[in-house]
Amino acid sequence: MTAKDIFEKLGYEQKENSDEGIQYIKRDKDSELQRVGMISIKCIEFYISSKEILVNTTYEHRNEKVSTSDSGILNFEEFNAVQKQVLELGWQLGD
DSSP states (O other): OOHHHHHHHTTOEEEEESSSEEEEEEEETTOGGGGGTEEEEEEEEEETTTTEEEEEEEEEETTSOEEEEOOOOOOHHHHHHHHHHHHHHTOOTTO
8 A cells, every 4th residue: 555545545635746745635524623614624745855744734714714733743544654655755864
């Protein structure tokens, strides 16, 4: 199973796959935040040239305002998917 397959199984959609990076997005449909009119969108991005991973959550508010949080929180299944993606990219310590 590829990293993309694992992310898709977790509800993520791959939005970008280029020489610059890979981006997975998950729109949280069953969030408690929906009760107060917000939708959360989790984004995991891999920046290939700098070998960096960014995890953030964007909140879309009912009044059309948008805010972003660099939460950096992954559950264990997401961590495993990230680890698989890193292996597929061939990133190693000391490179």
